[in-house]
Amino acid sequence: MKRRVFGIAAVLGVIASIAAWTAAAGSQSAKLQAPVTLPFKLVTRHMVLPVAVNNSRPLAFVLDTGNRMGVIDVDRARELGVTLGREVKVGGVGPEALTGFFVQNASLNIERLPGFSQPVSLAIPLRRLAARFGHDFDGILGSEFIKEFVVEVNYDARAITLHDRETFNYFGQGAIIPIRLNSSGHPLIDAHVTPVGKSPISGTFVIDLGSGGALALHSPFVAEHRLPGPDVKTIASLGRGGTGGATTGRTGRVTALTIGQFMIRDVPTHFSEDASGAFASAAVNGNIGQQVMGRFRIFLDYGRNRIILEPTSALAGPFDRASSGITYEAVDLDYRTFRITTILEDSPATDARLTVGDVIVAVDGRKAPDLTITVMHELFEQPTPRTLTIQRGDSTLTVTVTPRVMF
Secondary structure (H helix, E strand, O other): OOOOOOOOOEEOOOOOOHHHHHHHHOOEOOOOOOOEEEEOEEEOOEEEEEEEEOOOOOEEEEEOOOOOOOEEEHHHHHHOOOEEEEEEEEEOOOOOEEEEEEEEOOEEEOOOOOOOEEEOOEEEOOHHHHHHHOOOOOEEEOHHHHOOEEEEEEOOOOEEEEEEOOOOOOOOOOEEEEOEEOOOOOEEEEEEEEOOOOOOEEEEEEEOOOOOOOEEEOHHHHHHOOOOOOOOOOEEOOOOEEOOEEOOEEEEEEEEEEEOOEEEEEEEEEEEOOOOOHHHOOOOOEEEOHHHHOOEEEEEEHHHOEEEEEEOOOOOOOOOOOEOOEEEEEOOOOOOOEEEEEEOOOOHHHHOOOOOOOEEEEEOOEEHHHOOHHHHHHHHOOOOOEEEEEEEOOEEEEEEEOOEOOO
16 A cells, blocks of 8 residues: 655555554543644744654654654654664655654653643654754654644744634634545645646645645646646756655746635646656645645644635735755754755856855855754845855855846
């Protein structure tokens, strides 16, 4: 039995005993007398919350609707003395499969939810993603956590609010969107994509808050509808991937994405060319990530098979982020040494003659120890010249990179 990923991680080749394994570990629900608000950090457009495992110190867990079960990083699990059981192959976006382990006798706890615990079911290697985040990445909260509550996501306030799932009543003006959960716990919706120069195409999409992108269309859907089309400007997709490695394809735009009553225009879109991995799946047509969903206040109400979307002032805003044409990762333990890993052809990076392996020492005089990858993303998404100090071997160089909108 195969399980595909649409967010950060999922299990491939997991045997049917996973359900019994998880149930055996036990879960203690918390009856909420009042809503509980948990602040999160938005790290490269991912929600990072403080979560303990077996009452440990606070760890950094990502809330991911594209994942089902509680997951912990393998190295962190070993550090905490968590018992690792049988091996399992894990993967997702990209063609690679990694070695993970079933987990025994481990539960996640949240300080503001006394009495609540939930099994951690799986340990997988997350260090590579931590380097791309530039932040600790200790684990994942998936749909097994979400379905215990009605989860309200407020990106503007950088907080989620947990409502009691039994007593929750909604009285706002948001749009109710029906969902269905597939066998992997992913929330699926029906939506319409309008490609450039074409009529709207209906499809089934995962709402994936564990994706930092806007819209990704899977390769079977792309091939069937001959997307993106001859008149669409595209660039090679840069920096997309997950536990299974990098994904291949082109990035361009569609004229519109329609979810319920909401039409979001001119949406940046990854047109997958993958032959394997999650983005090669024909089970669904694509996934809708944070760059779209972050324009709403969201209520995840899995018990009633719905999500509720309240538009924010960002809904009608343009997708006009610039790009430097580089990807980079943190290569030290405190995530303050940034090495360039990929350079896009015919981009601001090639104009500046940057090369793979260059280390970014400073941006606009702001030294790397005072930066984070999230901050650098924000700087490079503005069409403003940036002065970079680069370490290349034994040489220190100063170059100017001017990010621009490239598609």
